Amino acid sequence: MRLMIRAEDSQISGALSAIGSDEVVHRMCLELLLSDAAVSAEQIMAMLNDELDLKRKYGAILAKKFENRFPECARELVSSPDPDIYYLAKQR
Numbered sequence: 001m002r003l004m005i006r007a008e009d010s011q012i013s014g015a016l017s018a019i020g021s022d023e024v025v026h027r028m029c030l031e032l033l034l035s036d037a038a039v040s041a042e043q044i045m046a047m048l049n050d051e052l053d054l055k056r057k058y059g060a061i062l063a064k065k066f067e068n069r070f071p072e073c074a075r076e077l078v079s080s081p082d083p084d085i086y087y088l089a090k091q092r
Contacts, residue, residue: 001064043062044070046059
């Protein structure tokens with residue numbers, strides 16, 4: 001997850017072109033990582049609270065990547081019961 005936060009747009013674009021069209025969740029989340037101007041705090045919070053584990057992890061990636069713009073989303077990570085997300089929250 002930490003690597004995704006630091007990934008360059010070209011790397012994310014490469015991942016998008018490599019995954020199949022049936023990978024809807026991955027595709028949607030990778031597109032959000034590429035279109036940072038279109039990302040909102042509400043979208044990130046919804047992802048952090050999603051029932052699907054994969055969306056919660058992508059939500060954590062987005063929260064950490066845009067920590068300066070949406071500090072309220074990044075603060076949510078420390079209360080996550082998911083140990084991966086909690087660990088990510090503690091990273092600098």
